[in-house]
Amino acid sequence: MFKFDHLAIQTDDIENTVRWYKDFFHCEENWKLTEFSDLTLQRLPSITKLVELQTGNFKIHIFDINSDNCVVPATAVQYQHFCIEISEINQLEELKTCWLNLYESGLYKFKRHEKATDIVTDKDGISSFYCYDINGLEFEVMYKPQPKKT
């Protein structure tokens, strides 16, 4: 068996990104790193800082990358979306409101100017909405009703 440990996100705006993940996903900061192995420097030549954040038992690594010296072009799609499951249906509305408040606060520079979507429910009763982080990475926030106990 295995478990997913962390998701790594590269950004040319690390301070803003760390703050947004703390404000939106309630992440805590575990540690920071400013010295890297030869392998890391070979893979990511412009890295100068890495911050590990954690929410629940899931970790997110945020590292800086100079957009002039980017291994992966800043415009490349890194993944289509990453889904977070929430345990209470009312958290969908709460998180969507939180996203909109952060978007409209003026504290963040968002690379994409598309607001969080409406909350939709599919025929199986799964409700979700989609939103972007400040770098333009897409997240789904999803609520799945638990089967009734018999």
Ligand SMILES: [Fe+2]
């Ligand atoms: Fe999905």
